Amino acid sequence: xxxxxxxxxxxxxxxxxxxxxxxxxxxxxxxxxxxxxxxxxxxxxxxxxxxxxxxxxxxxxxxxx
Numbered sequence: 001x002x003x004x005x006x007x008x009x010x011x012x013x014x015x016x017x018x019x020x021x022x023x024x025x026x027x028x029x030x031x032x033x034x035x036x037x038x039x040x041x042x043x044x045x046x047x048x049x050x051x052x053x054x055x056x057x058x059x060x061x062x063x064x065x
Contacts, residue, residue, distance in 0.1 A: 006055075
């Protein structure tokens with residue numbers, strides 16, 4: 001749960017904006033955009049476990065020189 005909580009703590013507003021944009025596009029343009037709503041949690045989990053450790057702290061950037 002640590003990585004999920006860490007990512008949510010740092011980027012909760014970004015994910016809410018993503019959901020809002022997808023819902024608005026689904027209503028105003030075409031309902032096919034609503035397919036992305038179930039995809040967003042998978043993307044969230046992917047980024048959480050790649051960017052945060054088990055304590056919910058951001059992992060150090062290993063690519064920096």
